[in-house]
Amino acid sequence: MTGRPADETAELRERIKALETRLEGQERAMREQDARLRDKTRLLTSILESMSDGVAVIDAAGHFLQFNAAAMRMIGLGPVDAPPATWPERYGFFMPDMVTPFPADRLPLMRARRGESVDEEMIYTRPPGAAKGAWLSINSRPLQDESGAILGAVSVLRDVTRRITAERALERKAQELARSNAELEQFAYVASHDLQEPLRMIAGYADLLSRRYHDRLDAEANGFLDDIAAGTARMTDLIHDILALSRVASSRGPFEAADSGILCERALANLQAAVAREHAVVTHDDLPRVLCDPTQVVQVFQNLIGNAIKYHGEAPPRVHVTAEPKERRAVFTVRDEGIGVAAGSLEEIFQMFRRGDERAPFAGTGVGLAICRKVIERHGGRIWAEPAPGHGTAFRFTLPLADAAGVAPAAGAGAAGAAGGRHAP
Numbered sequence: 001m002t003g004r005p006a007d008e009t010a011e012l013r014e015r016i017k018a019l020e021t022r023l024e025g026q027e028r029a030m031r032e033q034d035a036r037l038r039d040k041t042r043l044l045t046s047i048l049e050s051m052s053d054g055v056a057v058i059d060a061a062g063h064f065l066q067f068n069a070a071a072m073r074m075i076g077l078g079p080v081d082a083p084p085a086t087w088p089e090r091y092g093f094f095m096p097d098m099v100t101p102f103p104a105d106r107l108p109l110m111r112a113r114r115g116e117s118v119d120e121e122m123i124y125t126r127p128p129g130a131a132k133g134a135w136l137s138i139n140s141r142p143l144q145d146e147s148g149a150i151l152g153a154v155s156v157l158r159d160v161t162r163r164i165t166a167e168r169a170l171e172r173k174a175q176e177l178a179r180s181n182a183e184l185e186q187f188a189y190v191a192s193h194d195l196q197e198p199l200r201m202i203a204g205y206a207d208l209l210s211r212r213y214h215d216r217l218d219a220e221a222n223g224f225l226d227d228i229a230a231g232t233a234r235m236t237d238l239i240h241d242i243l244a245l246s247r248v249a250s251s252r253g254p255f256e257a258a259d260s261g262i263l264c265e266r267a268l269a270n271l272q273a274a275v276a277r278e279h280a281v282v283t284h285d286d287l288p289r290v291l292c293d294p295t296q297v298v299q300v301f302q303n304l305i306g307n308a309i310k311y312h313g314e315a316p317p318r319v320h321v322t323a324e325p326k327e328r329r330a331v332f333t334v335r336d337e338g339i340g341v342a343a344g345s346l347e348e349i350f351q352m353f354r355r356g357d358e359r360a361p362f363a364g365t366g367v368g369l370a371i372c373r374k375v376i377e378r379h380g381g382r383i384w385a386e387p388a389p390g391h392g393t394a395f396r397f398t399l400p401l402a403d404a405a406g407v408a409p410a411a412g413a414g415a416a417g418a419a420g421g422r423h424a425p
Contacts, residue, residue, distance in 0.1 A: 054157030058109055074134055074159050076127040084110055092127040112140035112153035135164040192239045203232040241367035248374045253293040257402035261287035263294055264321055267301035280309045284321035288330045289402040296375045303368040304395050308336035329398045337392040
C-alpha cells in the first residue's frame with residue numbers, strides 16, 4: 001500500500017516525459033515545415049518576380065495579394081487598396097479604341113472573381129500623366145478551394161504592344177497597297193483605252209498611204225509604212241493584254257465549284273484556229289472539280305496551252321494537261337514538247353513583258369504569264385515552270401479542290417487537234 005503513490009508518480013513522470021518528447025518532435029516538424037514553406041514562398045516570389053508576364057492576385061473582397069514587378073512595369077503603377085470601381089481611372093484602362101474607359105465590372109479580374117474564365121482580353125492602358133501607353137493581353141481565372149468556393153482571382157498580363165503596333169502598321173500598309181493597286185489598275189485601264197484611238201488613227205492612215213501611194217513610193221518608204229503597221233499592231237496587242245491584266249482584279253467573278261475539264265475544253269474552243277493552223281494535238285486526263293472563278297481559270301488554260309502551241313519548235317505541237325490532288329488542292333500540269341525555257345528564265349517569264357527568249361522570232365507581249373500568275377495568286381495558289389523530261393516545259397499551278405476528299409472525275413478525258421483529235425464530251 002505504501003509503494004503505490006511512488007509508482008504512480010514515476011509513471012506520471014514517464015508520461016509527461018513522453019508527451020514532452022512528442023511535443024518537441026511536433027514542434028521540430030512544424031519548424032521544418034515552416035522553413036520549407038518559407039523556402040517555397042521565397043521560390044514562388046522569386047519566380048513571380050523574374051517572370052516577363054505580369055501576375056496580379058486578389059482575394060474575394062478585391063484586395064491585392066500579389067502584384068509582381070512585371071505587372072507594375074506594364075501598368076505603370078503598383079497595387080492600390082481601393083475599390084475596384086476606381087481602377088480604370090487610376091490605372092488608365094481603356095477599350096481597344098484607346099479612348100473609351102474600360103468598364104470596371106468587365107475588368108478580367110472582376111469577371112474571374114465572379115467565377116468566369118477570361119482568355120486574351122485586350123486592354124489599352126495609359127496611366128494618368130503617362131506619355132504613352134501599352135497594349136495588354138490578359139488571361140484571368142478564379143481561385144477556388146476544394147469545395148469550389150471562390151477565394152479570389154488571378155490575372156496573367158502579357159505586353160503585346162509591339163505585336164499590335166506591327167499588326168496595325170501592316171494593316172495600314174496593306175490598305176495603302178490596295179489603294180495604290182486600285183489606282184494603278186484604274187490608270188492602266190483608262191490609259192489603255194485612251195491609247196487605242198490614236199493607234200487606230202495611225203494604223204488607218206498608214207494603211208491608207210500604203211494602198212493609195214504604194215506605187216509612187218520607193219521600197220524604203222514602203223518599208224517604213226510596213227514598220228508603222230507592225231508597230232501599231234504590236235502596240236494594240238500590248239494594250240489589249242494590259243487591259244486583260246487590269247481586269248483580273250477589277251472584273252472578279254464569284255468563286256464556285258466548277259469542272260476544270262470543262263473549263264479546259266472552253267479554252268481549247270477559243271484556241272481552235274491556232275490548233276488547226278499548227279496541227280496541234282492537245283489532250284487532257286480526267287480533271288477535278290475546283291473552287292474558282294471559272295472565267296479566269298479558262299483564261300489561265302488558254303494562255304498556257306496557247307503558249308505551248310506557239311513555242312512548238314519544228315515538230316507539230318503536242319500538249320497534255322493533268323492534275324493530281326495534294327491535300328486540299330489540285331496541282332495542274334500543262335506539259336509541252338516545245339523549245340523549252342532557259343533554266344535562268346523559269347521565274348522571270350512570269351514577270352510583266354518578259355519572255356523565255358527575247359530573241360525568239362515569236363509574236364507576243366510577255367503579259368500572258370503575268371496574267372496567269374495574278375489569277376492563280378487570287379485563288380490562293382501558286383504557279384511555276386519546270387523543264388519537262390526530254391525537252392519542252394511543264395507549267396504547274398494549284399487551285400483549291402471543290403471536294404476536299406480528293407479529285408472528282410470530270411466527264412471524261414479529251415483531245416483536240418489535228419489528225420483524228422477530238423474534244424471531250
